[in-house]
Amino acid sequence: MLWHARTNETGIDQMNLFAEIRTLVTDSLTALAAEGVLPAGLELAQVAVEPPRDPAHGDMATNAAMVLAKPAGMQPRAIATALAEKLSLDPRVTAVEVAGPGFLNLRLAANVWQGVVKAALTEGLDFGKSSAGAGRKVNVEFVSANPTGPMHVGHVRGAVVGDALARLLAYTGWNVTREYYINDGGAQVDVLARSAYERYREANGLEPEIREGLYPGDYLIPVGEALKAKFGTTLLDKGEEVWLADIREIASEMMMEEIRGDLAALGVKMDVYSSEKALYGTGQIEAAIQALRDMDLIYEGTLEPPKGKTLDDWEPRIQTLFRSTAHGDDVDRPVMKSDGSWTYFAPDIAYHYNKVQRGFDELIDIFGADHGGYVKRMKAAVSALSNGKVPLDIKLVQLVKLYKNGEPFKMSKRAGTFVTLRDVVEQAGADVTRFMMLTRKNDVTLDFDFAKVLEQSKDNPVFYVQYANARINSVLRKSREAGIDCSDAALANADLAILGHPAEIEMAKKLAEWPRLVEIAAKANEPHRIAFYLYELASEFHSLWNKGNDDTSLRFIQDGNAATSSAKIALARATGVVISAGLGILGVTPVEEMR
RNA sequence: GGCCCCGUAGCUCAGCCGGAUAGAGCGACGGUUUCCUAAACCGUAGGCCGCGUGUUCGAAUCACGCCGGGGUCACCA
Incomplete structure (x- = not known):
């Protein structure tokens, strides 16, 4: 048999024809060097084997002769001719021709292609799997929606992209952890608690006061019922200093339950849920900041106002700053507010520090495009805390524009046109939704037309x-x-x-x-x-x-x-x-x- | 104003770890059903790859500078 699948070190049979032919090319070049036709010690990293864009040029093309011409001090054609002779000795290769400025075009025997069919059948779903990841640990953080309500359509894309990326990396030999960072440490969960409290009053037969700034959604009604079941009427005449912490806890846990259900409906299962709030009071934030301080990356200082943007309420104030500019950021970033409490950034630094300490070889964050301004500082923090050893890749996922029958569909909580993830999945199905969310590169906005995604035509x-x-x-x-x-x-x-x-x-x-x-x-x-x-x-x-x-x-x-x-x-x-x-x-x- | 993303066919977008004559779908026009599902297929027309400079044997792809669109910008998360 001319073709046989190669077994790599992890035992996964793989057959990447392009990789195989590249090996053939580099082996041939090494042989030519041994024969003295080429100088010894040539760097072969630039040698590529690709399918030519124009199939008339053959099955495979290599740029070897052009890339090596200069370092070898030879004419591209001379290298090409010698290489062609070597390559044509391989039974897989039926024709080699030198073309254009020095490309080598290869034609492969029919049985090579027939061998691909056989490989797909014998390897099954493992056909295409690779060991490129070599079992290294990668953490993919995605969704990380605030636990203040059900997931809406805006979260869907990030969820799908993150999950598909996790699957892709697992397919290529990475040890993948899917992770959700629960933003339950900030003021938004206080708002949630106050909103839930009004629903609790409602459950007790009182008129809820959904003031401006509270969350008006119906999804909090069951939370109110649950609070009534737990507390009866005991909290009705109490101020928030009595109930805020408890209700915050209960309400955000119930919202996370909701979100877990949303993700399940989409077919997404997280491996780890990490809580922002849980970082407080454990010393982890302090430890992370101290680690930065030890590197002389934390200082007390005053930031310049942003140029070209008028801030009427700007006043210089002394803050605790992270010298993120030392790791590629544009300005240093505050980690502590002037009242001495942490900014959102500080626990996030601690969280990423935690990920580094858990031994991940690579970190990936999937963020919404509105977090673009956050990318550099996060990368700076990870770079500093891992001594530049753990790369952090941040994928920004652009907006999804909803359409119904070709008409743009505006989402508005007030108008009751709040489209939840469940709405989308119920109407389009999880499979269709997932596929559609991947029909665009992550950094381009995506149109999602409810009518079109259900259409049975090539359009879909x-x-x-x-x-x-x-x-x-x-x-x-x-x-x-x-x-x-x-x-x-x-x-x-x-x-x-x-x-x-x-x-x-x-x-x-x-x-x-x-x-x-x-x-x-x-x-x-x-x-x-x-x-x-x-x-x-x-x-x-x-x-x-x-x-x-x-x-x-x-x-x-x-x-x-x-x-x-x-x-x-x-x-x-x-x-x-x-x-x-x-x-x-x-x-x-x-x-x-x-x- | 700084930073990030986008700019490719009439429309929506792939391609961008540099490779030869730049692709797909939709739309337009013209064909293909005794046939394994025509819910599909085949063909034609349509491009200063935003502009310029540079690097290179070679640039849609890399670098720099512009132009246009979007996002974002100190005690929000």
Whole structure:
């Protein structure tokens, strides 16, 4: 067999064709150096093996000759010619040509592509998995919504992006922790408590006074009932100094219960919930600040007013500041208010310090785009507290614009058009919602049209991908009815050399991109790339399917020819495997039928 | 004013760890159903990749400077 899957150190079979061919190229270059054709000790890091944009240029292209020309002190063409000769000795390579300024274009044997189909069938959902993460620990913090109410549509995107990223990293060998930071230490939970208190009065038959600045939502009515059940009427005539702390506790816990339910409805399960409030009184904040102080990064000082922005109430005041400018920030940031209490930043520093101390090799935060101004100081803090050893990547997730039938849909608490996560999931379904949330890069705003996401047409990428999977399952169903063994093991042993039609080879080539795509997406922390790939994969499949209309030899089921059928069904099933693996990373359930 | 993000086809957006003639969907126009699900497919038309300079063998991609849009900016979280 010319092609065989490689087993890496973690025991996961992987077959990344691009990586394999790159190894072939670098091995060949090393051999040329040993033969004295090339100088010894060339740096090969810049050597890339990629699919050429134009398929007419072949299956793989490498820039090796151009990258090495200068360090080797040779003409690109000379290197290219020597390398081409070496590469053409490999049985996987059927043609090598020097092109353009010095590209080497490779064409690969059909059985290489057929081998990809086999690999997908034997490896199943592990096809494309990698050990790039090498078991390193990564913490993905996302959602972290205030525990003051149910999650609304604005939180959905962050939840989906965070969860899909976590799945993607797990798929690539990282040891992932999903974490939610509960913002329960600030004034907003006092507001929650006061709002809940009014609902408590209401539960006792009094008229609630939902003053300006309190949370008016109905979702606090059950909290009022619960408070009545617990306290009866005992708190009715008491001031908040008596009840505030208790009610804050109870109400925020109930809200977190609500939020956990919201996340579950979306299919998101956190590994760890960390509480901001729990950091107070434990000395953790003080310890984190002290650690910074020990590095001479904390000082008492006065900030300049922001230039170009008029603050009528600006007055210089002495505050405790973090010298974040020493780690790339634009101005130093206050960690303590002038009254001696911590700013929001201080516990967050302690929280991130805690994450560093828990031994994570990398931290990722998913924030809403309105927190953009917070990125540099947080990175500065982590950089300082980890001695620059733990990278923090912060993904800002842009707004979701809601549409109903093409009309913008404004959310307003007052007008009662407050769209909750539950509303979205109930109307669109968790799968559709998740996929749609990943059809844009995180830093671009996303339109979400309730009518469109439920439409069954190509306009709707979720449907389009699911439809391809349904067609594949339809083929498998019919094949089984016809008595063909459609187990993956049986299909993997089919005579795949039958898959020789260009359209079939194209399909296999698309499958071959999957491991590489996963690798790139994980390296960039960009799960949306999976969604885009799946769309392309589905497109390739629909195309092949329709070619069967004109050319019956391209149909998957070939009546009366079991061997041919098995090979073609294997190709369909391999595609289904990759679709399932991809949807799995997005947290979307593949459907078997569209009806 | 500082910082961050965005600017690619009429519209919505991919591509951006530098690679060859820049892609997809929608919309427009023209085709494809005795056939494994036409809920699909195929084709045509449509681009100073915001502008400029630089780095490079090579720039949509990197750097710097502009322009336009959005976000954000000391005791909010």
